[in-house]
Amino acid sequence: AQKVTQAQTEISVVEKEDVTLDCVYETRDTTYYLFWYKQPPSGELVFLIRRNSFDEQNEISGRYSWNFQKSTSSFNFTITASQVVDSAVYFCALSVTDSNYQLIWGAGTKLIIKP
Amino acid sequence: DGGITQSPKYLFRKEGQNVTLSCEQNLNHDAMYWYRQDPGQGLRLIYYSQIVNDFQKGDIAEGYSVSREKKESFPLTVTSAQKNPTAFYLCASSSRQRRETQYFGPGTRLLVL
Numbered sequence: 049a050q051k052v053t054q055a056q057t058e059i060s061v062v063e064k065e066d067v068t069l070d071c072v073y074e075t076r077d078t079t080y081y082l083f084w085y086k087q088p089p090s091g092e093l094v095f096l097i098r099r100n101s102f103d104e105q106n107e108i109s110g111r112y113s114w115n116f117q118k119s120t121s122s123f124n125f126t127i128t129a130s131q132v133v134d135s136a137v138y139f140c141a142l143s144v145t146d147s148n149y150q151l152i153w154g155a156g157t158k159l160i161i162k163p
Numbered sequence: 164d165g166g167i168t169q170s171p172k173y174l175f176r177k178e179g180q181n182v183t184l185s186c187e188q189n190l191n192h193d194a195m196y197w198y199r200q201d202p203g204q205g206l207r208l209i210y211y212s213q214i215v216n217d218f219q220k221g222d223i224a225e226g227y228s229v230s231r232e233k234k235e236s237f238p239l240t241v242t243s244a245q246k247n248p249t250a251f252y253l254c255a256s257s258s259r260q261r262r263e264t265q266y267f268g269p270g271t272r273l274l275v276l
Contacts, residue, residue: 093267143263153205
């Protein structure tokens with residue numbers, strides 16, 4: 049069975065602090081994809097990143113970075129120098145080829161950035 | 164601009180009434196999905212369609228129905244059999260080349276009067 053765990057329900061930091069959102073996944077499949085989506089207060093889910101199981105390289109995009117570690121089944125997301133606009137709910141998700149690419153969602157982490 | 168549109172943004176349903184949520188995409192994507200999100204919760208899959216005239220039930224299909232007569236459209240009907248329909252409904256789509264990556268519309272908030 050597949051599962052995604054985001055243990056942090058809510059995180060609150062002061063602007064300009066760095067913050068890391070944790071994501072742990074479970075799957076027996078060798079081919080899978082991992083995702084992060086952002087859901088701002090407006091509600092729309094915004095795609096941030098996709099990673100496939102064969103690519104463990106970390107990725108950086110501006111203030112965002114992602115750390116994929118197969119050894120610990122984790123795909124953590126770090127925001128450097130956080131800004132108020134980063135306040136949102138962030139979802140981690142898993143997709144495996146054997147389940148028709150259906151997304152298995154974590155429960156989400158609510159990130160509050162205080163000015 | 165290419166994207167996914169959902170309408171209306173807010174929808175009110177009376178007891179015993181069926182209502183239909185619209186989802187349209189001009190991304191030429193083959194697959195489309197409907198999710199339900201309850202306050203403070205994650206997403207749950209209602210229905211999905213990988214091709215025109217075909218669709219499959221997701222985890223919580225009871226009380227809902229869909230159709231896929233056109234590639235760009237995937238309307239969701241919330242029937243009177245759905246006893247607790249108040250939620251945020253999100254539509255998504257994915258391409259044949261990148262089936263694993265779903266892109267989302269802005270959502271419809273359904274409230275029961």
